Amino acid sequence: MPIPPNIHLQIVSADRSLVSEQVDEVQIPGADGYLGVLPGHTPLLTTLQVGQLWYRQGPEKHYLSIAFGFAEIQPDRVTILAQIAEKADEIDIARAELAKKRAEERMTRPTVDMDFERARIALLKALARLQVASRARIRS
Amino acid sequence: MPSLIDLRRRIRAVKNTQQITKAMKMVAASKLRRAQERIVNARPYAVQMQRVLSSVATRVDPSIHPLLIVRERGPESKTLVVVVTADKGLCGSFNTNVIKAAGAFIAQTTEQCRLGLVGRKGRDFFGRRGFAVMFEQIGIFQKLRYQDAQTIAQLAIDAFTSGDADRVMLTYNEFKSVMSQRVVVDQLLPIARAEIDDTSMTATAAERGERLRPAPSEQSRGAASGGGAPRAGDEAAPAERDRGAGAPGVNNVDYLYEPSAQEIFNQLLPRYIEVQIYRALLESNAAFFAAQMTAMDTATKNSAEMIADLTLYMNKVRQAAITREIIEVVSGAEAL
Numbered sequence: 001m002p003i004p005p006n007i008h009l010q011i012v013s014a015d016r017s018l019v020s021e022q023v024d025e026v027q028i029p030g031a032d033g034y035l036g037v038l039p040g041h042t043p044l045l046t047t048l049q050v051g052q053l054w055y056r057q058g059p060e061k062h063y064l065s066i067a068f069g070f071a072e073i074q075p076d077r078v079t080i081l082a083q084i085a086e087k088a089d090e091i092d093i094a095r096a097e098l099a100k101k102r103a104e105e106r107m108t109r110p111t112v113d114m115d116f117e118r119a120r121i122a123l124l125k126a127l128a129r130l131q132v133a134s135r136a137r138i139r140s
Numbered sequence: 141m142p143s144l145i146d147l148r149r150r151i152r153a154v155k156n157t158q159q160i161t162k163a164m165k166m167v168a169a170s171k172l173r174r175a176q177e178r179i180v181n182a183r184p185y186a187v188q189m190q191r192v193l194s195s196v197a198t199r200v201d202p203s204i205h206p207l208l209i210v211r212e213r214g215p216e217s218k219t220l221v222v223v224v225t226a227d228k229g230l231c232g233s234f235n236t237n238v239i240k241a242a243g244a245f246i247a248q249t250t251e252q253c254r255l256g257l258v259g260r261k262g263r264d265f266f267g268r269r270g271f272a273v274m275f276e277q278i279g280i281f282q283k284l285r286y287q288d289a290q291t292i293a294q295l296a297i298d299a300f301t302s303g304d305a306d307r308v309m310l311t312y313n314e315f316k317s318v319m320s321q322r323v324v325v326d327q328l329l330p331i332a333r334a335e336i337d338d339t340s341m342t343a344t345a346a347e348r349g350e351r352l353r354p355a356p357s358e359q360s361r362g363a364a365s366g367g368g369a370p371r372a373g374d375e376a377a378p379a380e381r382d383r384g385a386g387a388p389g390v391n392n393v394d395y396l397y398e399p400s401a402q403e404i405f406n407q408l409l410p411r412y413i414e415v416q417i418y419r420a421l422l423e424s425n426a427a428f429f430a431a432q433m434t435a436m437d438t439a440t441k442n443s444a445e446m447i448a449d450l451t452l453y454m455n456k457v458r459q460a461a462i463t464r465e466i467i468e469v470v471s472g473a474e475a476l
C-alpha cells in the first residue's frame with residue numbers, strides 16, 4: 001500500500017481557522033497521551049487533551065497550544081477541531097504567567113467550595129501555553 | 141390646503157426621521173462588518189465538523205448513540221421547532237420571513253409542534269397567538285457568546301432525549317450576502333444520516349476513490365484514473381464509487397477510537413449540535429444587520445424623495461399665496 005507523500009493538516013477552532021497546510025508530521029495531545037502521526041496513519045478518531053501540538057514541514061517545526069476538542073486522522077489528512085487553539089506567537093505570556101500563578105495558589109490553599117478540577121485544568125492550560133511560547137522564543 | 145407653516149413642520153419632521161434612519165444604517169453597517177467577520181470565521185469549524193461527522197456516520201451503527209436514532213413518525217409524534225428571530229425590528233421582512241416559514245412548517249405537518257423561540261420578535265408573535273412554547277431565549281444577540289448556543293443546544297437535546305420531542309427543527313435566516321438572506325428550515329435532531337451523506341457525497345466519493353487506489357487488485361486502474369494528480373479523486377464520478385462498493389473491505393475501514401467510540405460520541409454529538417446552533421445564531425445575526433442596513437438605506441432614500449416632493453408642494457403653496465396677495469393688492473388699488 002503506497003504511503004501518501006504528506007498530510008494535509010487542518011486546524012480549526014470554534015471562531016476561526018488556524019492552519020491549513022501540507023505537513024510531514026504531526027504530534028497531537030490525544031485522549032490517551034501524545035500521538036505522532038506520519039503519512040499513511042490508520043483512520044483514528046480521538047478527543048484532545050490540554051497540551052501542545054506540533055507539526056513539521058521539512059526541518060521546520062511549528063508549535064501550538066491546544067485544549068479540548070477532537071482530532072480525525074486519515075492516511076492523508078488530519079483534521080483538528082479544537083475548542084481552544086493558539087499559535088506560539090499569539091500567546092499572551094504575561095496572561096498565561098498570571099493564570100499559572102492563580103491556579104497554583106488555588107491548588108495549594110484549597111477551600112471548601114473550590115473546584116479543584118477547574119484549577120487543575122487552568123494550570124495545565126497555562127503550562128502548555130508557556131511551554132509553547134518559550135519554544136517560539138527560542139526559534140526566533 | 142395645508143398652510144405653509146404646516147408644510148414646513150412636516151418637512152422638518154421627515155428630515156429628522158431621515159437623520160435617524162441614516163444613523164441607524166451606519167450603525168448597522170459597522171455592526172454588520174463585525175458580525176460578518178464572525179460568521180465567516182466560524183464557518184470552517186462548522187464545515188469541518190460536519191465533514192468529520194459524516195465520515196464517521198457512514199461507518200457506525202446509529203444505535204450506538206441516542207442522538208442518532210431516528211424514531212418512527214406518526215400523528216402522535218412531537219416536533220420541537222426552534223425559531224431564530226431578532227430582538228429588534230426595523231429590518232424589513234427579516235423577522236416576518238422566518239415567522240412565516242415556521243408557521244408554514246407547523247401548518248403543513250400533521251405532528252404536534254412545540255416551539256423554542258430565540259429572539260424577542262418571535263416570542264412576541266408566537267407567544268401572543270397561544271402556541272405551545274417549550275423555551276424562549278431573549279436578548280442574547282446583544283452580545284452573542286458560544287455559551288448561549290450551548291444553553292439552547294442543551295434544551296434541545298434534553299427535549300429530544302426525554303421524549304418531549306421526536307425531532308427538532310431549526311429555522312433561521314442564513315446570511316448569503318448583504319443584499320439577500322435565505323430562510324433555512326433544517327432538521328437538527330436526530331442527526332440525519334441521509335442528509336449528511338448527501339452533502340458530503342463529493343467528499344466521501346473522493347475519499348473512497350483515493351483510498352481505493354492502493355488496493356492491490358485495482359492498482360493499475362486506480363493509478364490510471366488518478367493520473368498522478370493527488371487530488372484527482374475530487375471529481376470522482378459514480379463509476380469510481382461503484383468500484384468502491386465492489387471492494388467493501390477498503391472503504392469500510394472503521395476508525396480506531398481513543399478512548400472509546402461511546403465516549404467520543406458522547407462528546408462529539410452534543411458538540412456538533414452546539415456548533416450547528418452557534419452557526420445558526422451567527423448567521424441570523426449577520427443577516428439581521430444586513431437586512432437592517434438595507435431597510436434603513438431604503439428608508440433614507442424614501443425620505444429624501446418625500447422631502448423633495450414636500451418642498452415642491454410647499455413652494456407651490458407659497459407662490460399661490462403670493463399671487464393671491466398681489467391680486468388682492470391690485471384689485472384693491474383698482475377699486476379706489
